[in-house]
Amino acid sequence: MLEGMTDTGHPLAPPAHERPLLDAALDLAAGFAGTAAALDESAAIPLDNLRALHAAGLDAATLPESLGGQGLSYRAYGEIVRAVAAAEPSTACIWVMHIGAAGALAALSPEPEAARFAEALRSGSRFANALSEPAGGNLFLLPQQEAVADDDGWRLSGTKRFVSGCEIADHLLVNALVDGVPTFFGVDPDDTIGYVPIWDTMGMRATRSQLVSFDGTLLRGDRRCAPPEPDQPNHVSAGLAFLSIGIAEAALAALVAHARGRVVPTTGEPLARMQWVQHAVADAAVRLDAARLSARHSVWLADQRSPGFIPATLNAKLLAGEVAKDIAQLGVSVGGGSGYLRTSPIQRHFRDAQAGALMAYSAEVCRTYIGSALLEDAPDEP
Template sequence: MVAAHPLGPPAHEQHWVDLAARLAGEFARTAAERDRTGELPVGNLRRLNASGLDAAVLPAEYGGQDLSYRSYGAIVRVLSAACPSTACVWVMHIGAVAGLVEMSEPDVARFFAERLGDGARFANALSEPAGGNLFLQSQQPAEAVEGGFRLSGEKRFSSGCEIADHFLVNAKVDGVSTFFGLDADPATMTFLPSWDAMGLRASGSQLIRFDGTLLPHERRCPPSKRRRPNHIGAGVAALSLGVADGALAALREHARARKVLPGGGTVAEQQWVRFGVGELESRLQAAAMFAQYMCWLADENSPDFLSATVRAKLLANEIAREIADLGVRVGGGSGYLKTSPIERWFRDAQAGWLMAYSAEICKDVIGAQVLGDDA
């Protein structure tokens, strides 16, 4: 018997990863159609919730399974390899609810955990049009009023916001970026149909306009007193790794089936294709190994986790784009058509690079760490 990988999912949690893989097989069958229509994968998300995967991520004290970050990363990767839009919405949903449960007072945390168990949807409302990568440091002030604070302004790239029942939102209170749990309020919140993206088209990452929305005192998250690994930070690398897996699978299928010339060998027998695949698959393995290490650091609640997320994201973003680019070149003219999965994977591969923190910011952060402030 081969021992489990020391950085992989713990053996007692492998059944969760296997469950995600079975669901992913179903999600893959509709991924192309969802990309074509841009329709949110509501059915997929409901299946994930009904399977118990949503609740499994939460702490045991709130009815969860204390699912490890190592298993969580593996689950995100397998979902993304099947339907990146489903995986993206799920990561943001889990990040929002896990964040609210972790940051809220116990009674409020219990409320959100119970709502998750009831099938409620969660989304983030953090990124601001003028905020760039500073999505955790809100620049939008909230006005103090009776019962809480009023927020007016816009938040963008809120994946799955149209079906969300609750939001993790931040605003500047007394000069400090402060988090709140917010119930959807149709009277003061408007979802603008701004999402007509190149990739992740079915993630519904729309813009939200707030018009005097009340952020209640009782839903205010107190300042953090301890370090907490962030599920979105841990998940974005796995999103790109899954896209890389999907792009490589599409490339392989095309290369093995397509003849170079009638009666000749297949594209897969071309030396330049083998060289390219050999190099990039090896780098994919390396990027995946570092992402597993990052998840292990999260399980250890290590102070090195944040630094590792930046590197894991950069490595995963880069390899996804490079494999998808090779896929287009291997696919030739047929791979350039919208009917080809190669073309779809190429578009989806660009998204991770742009997600905060963008790859350029990641490089800058790493460079500053290596060179030091006095360089």
Template sequence: MPVSPTPFPIADREAAHIATVRELATDVAAQAAERDDKAELPREALAALHEAGLNKAVLPANVGGEGLSYVAYGEIVRTLAEADPSVATIWTMHSGAGVGLSQLTAETKGSFYADEFLAGRHFANALSEPTSGNRFLNPQQAADEVEGGYQLDGAKRFVSGSEMADYLMVNVLVDDAPAFFAVKPDESVTIIPIWDTLGLRATRSQLLSFNKTLLRHEDRGRALGPGDFAAVPAGLPLISLGVADAALASIVDHTTNRMIMGKPLSHQQWVQFEVADVQSRLEAVRAYVFQTLWQADQGDYNALINLSRSKYLANKIAVEVAQLAVRIGGASGFLKSSPIQRHLRNAQAGQLMAYSTEVLAGEIGKHVLNVTEGA
């Protein structure tokens, strides 16, 4: 079923980018099952996005790009995620790292990284580490000062697209405070092949080992600021929304074509009731997420705090729609030939991505109940 269009205005050039992504999504979706089965990086799909000008579009205008609005960016990520959430995840992380390094190092090498991003080099986020859990912006690994910069011995996990990364965005503790660096992988950075997972298999989010890796002074960035384009926090809820949309589409397809006692399964009242419930709540979550993105576009950067709630709600509804698809699909939904099993695995993966639903629930609950640390 068609997704309700966003009620928020977008520029004509942004509408053109969205239309382009919708066209590309057909081929992306056609290859999603094979990529999932082989856990194969979607190199062609990512190259097509670059050739279509999406990297230039997402790069903020103040660092040499077009500067997509949050609303347009959200619809692009959602569209990609409906087709293949692994493609959407890698592109979101690539955008987050490329845009982030262009912004955070703007006073030093930002223009270089912006040019590399525009030239089609691949960027990856290497922020999450085994010792920090979900708190990927609060690293526990300290870098020692050496000639020319700092030296990192440690590991980063779940680095999506790491095997094709030309540059990494890395954070470490410097003088007990988080610091961000750009790293060009060399012989000191080793990929530990651990990726054999249930969901988002084509992201190939490997573990990276850093052995005395030099973090150069000139590649150090400033701290994240309220005016920076938050590609990853804004993109994560939309990945789950796309998975939910894909799962709902599989329900519609299955119930329309599956005959029970001479009638399509869609004629059964329990199916209608269950679908009405999840579809209505999915639309409510969608409205909340895009309202938050629109507020961010208006300069209300406090709205970015609501992206945590957006991710929580989107993660939850994606799992619920996918679980209903399994119930309705029955045993056939377990078959490898069915997209239903893939949607369920991808939905579960979304809520494990930082911050996980459990961590977000704790933060949201504390805020609602006015609970402060140490009180």
């Protein structure tokens, strides 16, 4: 699929000159696939995978040329997330958060901090997004925790939760209310920051998205970010649909392999010959193709710096998250008792596939925005 997009010069395909980076990501993903079951079992951070992505130049490539990067297109970035997610989705999730936090800090911090964060990404430091609050839920861009003024900036006491890869992060993107206004800061973890091990989850276990506690943590005035431009694309919202699409592709592949190999005792034929399986797989494949096109359209808009990027991203995230869940559920039906065994990838894909629709903005929040935009004069902003 990726090869076809690039070779045909399709407008939604990444630019041809980015082909070497895509090939590097595909090669790495092939190796990551062999780590997925063990990482799910151990719930250990996939540090080797993340370091390999950095060593291949993929982290630095996402920075603009003005910050020492290659200005990788959002189209190529999406394909990389998709390929890594199909192989090992926790690696893809942490990478999306890492690139999103680093990109925001490099773009929005005042100098010389912006250059320092860009150099940190290029040299292999790790970043995480500490944005979601226990009481804030999905509305992660609207923090409720107030930072208190201090001589060198502000102090934050409180918690952020579900912070993917926080335990290995050298730098955090943190938001808090400053004089009632949501404000972003770059924070280097010190002994005022703690990690509460809440992340014992049904899926995406190796993201280790723990609760992070702040006890009077200094939010430095010289690391106060400028407000993001409302229409500026960012790598987290651009990447989440591709995360679900990768999981959906892996779930469909596992389903197809099982259906081809499992002979139904009563008919003596493989499951793959049964009409209900063929019809269900056809519907799954068509919806997955639609989800890929929707996601690819959203990142094409991001590359055009079109304001249409935001609604397109919500459409794509909603569709991809629901398609991933449905295909993973079909896998469980087709897999039968064999797919229910812990040794089967089918049950792992089913568990991982739930995450996309839960992550902000959740499927329900996306629907509220899309539906109210159609039905009301003043649509609800997510």
